[in-house]
Amino acid sequence: MSDVLVLEKLEKCYNRGKPNEITVLKGVNLTIPKGQVTALVAPSGAGKSTLLHIAGLLDTPDSGRVVLEGEDLSRARDAKRTAARREKLGFVYQFHHLLPEFSATENIVLPQLANGVSRGDAQARAADLLGRVGLTSRADHRPSALSGGEQQRVAFCRALANGPSLLLADEPTGNLDPATSDTVFDVLMDLVRETGLSALIATHNMALAAEMDRVLRLDGGALTEG
Numbered sequence: 001m002s003d004v005l006v007l008e009k010l011e012k013c014y015n016r017g018k019p020n021e022i023t024v025l026k027g028v029n030l031t032i033p034k035g036q037v038t039a040l041v042a043p044s045g046a047g048k049s050t051l052l053h054i055a056g057l058l059d060t061p062d063s064g065r066v067v068l069e070g071e072d073l074s075r076a077r078d079a080k081r082t083a084a085r086r087e088k089l090g091f092v093y094q095f096h097h098l099l100p101e102f103s104a105t106e107n108i109v110l111p112q113l114a115n116g117v118s119r120g121d122a123q124a125r126a127a128d129l130l131g132r133v134g135l136t137s138r139a140d141h142r143p144s145a146l147s148g149g150e151q152q153r154v155a156f157c158r159a160l161a162n163g164p165s166l167l168l169a170d171e172p173t174g175n176l177d178p179a180t181s182d183t184v185f186d187v188l189m190d191l192v193r194e195t196g197l198s199a200l201i202a203t204h205n206m207a208l209a210a211e212m213d214r215v216l217r218l219d220g221g222a223l224t225e226g
């Protein structure tokens, strides 16, 4: 099966030429085949967010390639990268970043409207996704009227709203207490498996990482298996 994401020989250095120069990625290679869920574990400061930002086309490497569904986007124009981000990638962060003045449904509808989907289709998709994560009865609530775990479940739905090829998640349950984290993580994994999504999920939680197809460790600027 084809690969969704290929990262080739990524190098990234901050503050080059200055006393505080730091090389975070030293030739990172990573391939995510279609349908595979990969855990990314790393000590704090090892460059996990840097790697996810580059994979998510939010930052560029100093050298190396970012190939998304066969297309090298590492040197593409901003407009092309933005379009690829909107159409092919879903993001989940530690904090949900939902729009506070909009309902759960609207938070899932809006990115679809931005992607040219009709309001009717977008609402049907939002309802379907909210049903999958057990939040049908919360569809009209604003984020402030939802629990932390419920807010994060809405954020998962929003990330999947436009049917991405790849989900990138940075500590998706890191803001929740351990029991809620486990439950909400199970919901995320069910959602990912049901939709056949490929995913790269950063977590400090080794028990959660062990539930994924593969565990990669980022340390010393390089990725190792296991």
Ligand SMILES: Nc1ncnc2c1ncn2[C@@H]1O[C@H](COP(=O)(O)OP(=O)(O)OP(=O)(O)O)[C@@H](O)[C@H]1O
Pocket: 014, 015, 022, 024, 042, 043, 044, 045, 046, 047, 048, 049, 050, 051
């Ligand atoms: N814009 C920047 N300018 C300078 N240094 C940076 C910048 N962004 C990150 N760094 C440094 O690069 C290193 C890696 O940062 P990054 O945020 O990728 O780590 P992380 O693994 O995500 O850490 P954590 O798990 O603690 O969030 C850190 O030492 C950080 O201080």
